Amino acid sequence: MATAIRAFAPAGPSVIGAAGAPAGPLLRLAGVTKRFGATLALDALSLDVAPGEFLALLGGSGSGKSTLLRIIAGFEAADAGRLLLQGRDIAPLPPHARPVSMVFQSYALFPHLSVFDNVAYGLRRDGVAKPEIAQRVAEALAMVGLTGFEGRRPAQLSGGQRQRVALVRSLVKRPPLLLLDEPLGALDASLRERTGFELRALQRATGAGFVMVTHDQAEALALADRVAVLERGRLAQIGPPRALYDRPATRYVAEFLGAANILEGRLGPDGAVDCAAGCRLRLAVPPGRGPGEAISVALRPERIRLVAGAPPAENGIAARLKDLAYRGDGWMAVVALPDGTEWRVALPSEAAPPAPGEALSLAWAPEALAPLAD
Numbered sequence: 001m002a003t004a005i006r007a008f009a010p011a012g013p014s015v016i017g018a019a020g021a022p023a024g025p026l027l028r029l030a031g032v033t034k035r036f037g038a039t040l041a042l043d044a045l046s047l048d049v050a051p052g053e054f055l056a057l058l059g060g061s062g063s064g065k066s067t068l069l070r071i072i073a074g075f076e077a078a079d080a081g082r083l084l085l086q087g088r089d090i091a092p093l094p095p096h097a098r099p100v101s102m103v104f105q106s107y108a109l110f111p112h113l114s115v116f117d118n119v120a121y122g123l124r125r126d127g128v129a130k131p132e133i134a135q136r137v138a139e140a141l142a143m144v145g146l147t148g149f150e151g152r153r154p155a156q157l158s159g160g161q162r163q164r165v166a167l168v169r170s171l172v173k174r175p176p177l178l179l180l181d182e183p184l185g186a187l188d189a190s191l192r193e194r195t196g197f198e199l200r201a202l203q204r205a206t207g208a209g210f211v212m213v214t215h216d217q218a219e220a221l222a223l224a225d226r227v228a229v230l231e232r233g234r235l236a237q238i239g240p241p242r243a244l245y246d247r248p249a250t251r252y253v254a255e256f257l258g259a260a261n262i263l264e265g266r267l268g269p270d271g272a273v274d275c276a277a278g279c280r281l282r283l284a285v286p287p288g289r290g291p292g293e294a295i296s297v298a299l300r301p302e303r304i305r306l307v308a309g310a311p312p313a314e315n316g317i318a319a320r321l322k323d324l325a326y327r328g329d330g331w332m333a334v335v336a337l338p339d340g341t342e343w344r345v346a347l348p349s350e351a352a353p354p355a356p357g358e359a360l361s362l363a364w365a366p367e368a369l370a371p372l373a374d
């Protein structure tokens with residue numbers, strides 16, 4: 001499908017990049033708050049989405065992702081805060097009047113309608129002329145490699161094909177903003193990855209802003225321009241995937257985005273950290289942190305390497321291999337430190353793996369240590 005994706009730039013006065021389009025964010029959420037009884041689902045949440053940006057909303061169950069998406073779509077009203085799309089307050093508008101489309105995890109296709117009629121549905125409702133509908137539906141289906149499938153019903157399609165119909169049905173109206181609720185959630189693992197690439201190609205080709213809810217951290221890191229991590233209705237951190245992965249701000253973000261070893265310690269007078277597990281850390285001390293203060297630091301398994309001989313006195317430690325899991329592209333090792341703490345260490349596949357019980361020397365670079373705020 002990726003090769004089938006052609007330029008499909010949104011057109012019209014309300015559209016990104018169009019002459020006279022307002023500068024500034026595509027979507028601005030300011031202080032958005034939502035309560036369900038005693039539950040504070042969204043706690044004064046603020047964030048911007050840039051035109052044409054792919055933003056992933058990531059967070060644990062109940063962190064407020066779906067509520068946020070539903071508020072943007074208009075299925076739920078916020079108790080407080082502002083919701084601006086291209087500078088315009090959309091909070092008073094009902095869902096169908098917002099220049100926003102939504103793709104549901106269940107796809108929500110009409111089972112009794114053909115592929116053509118499913119995709120044409122919104123255009124017909126908007127009173128678009130017949131020849132233009134025919135042209136735009138044909139163009140949209142070609143974009144996802146589904147030319148020739150016009151007459152089929154959803155039940156006569158594979159899961160991946162249904163997902164593409166749901167996607168182009170939402171994009172055919174050329175909304176500046178598309179909301180996606182776990183769009184790949186119903187697909188199996190191999191189709192998920194392929195469809196993820198296609199989703200991103202489609203996003204680039206259309207120029208629409210995408211806001212995607214996902215549970216899957218790998219998917220968020222792989223697809224999004226920026227990832228917003230939600231924690232109990234608040235924004236824990238937002239930024240490009242690499243920045244979040246390498247420099248998580250908090251323990252929650254570090255542990256949510258893949259495996260992380262968390263090191264606890266106390267800052268010494270020379271700026272080094274004596275860590276509880278028995279190692280000595282040398283790192284760039286964050287501004288505002290002084291000697292004697294407790295500090296925690298995240299260290300990714302891929303940033304640790306095995307070294308020959310004794311471990312270095314700083315940024316290294318002795319360990320013993322407890323367990324090893326093969327992952328295709330390498331091994332994930334579980335190692336025990338002298339005090340019994342367990343760490344994860346990623347070992348490249350080229351290396352001969354150590355044997356369980358073997359003594360190891362570990363080392364890492366100062367930049368691999370990401371100080372956490374909590």
Ligand SMILES: Nc1ncnc2c1ncn2[C@@H]1O[C@H](COP(=O)(O)OP(=O)(O)OP(=O)(O)O)[C@@H](O)[C@H]1O
Binds near residue numbers: 059065068
């Ligand atoms: N209609 C509702 N009535 C009562 N409580 C609700 C309602 N919708 C959501 N909540 C609560 O608000 C909080 C946020 O829910 P939300 O569905 O937004 O989380 P989520 O991050 O999407 O979770 P999940 O990943 O499990 O779908 C949860 O505590 C949830 O129980």
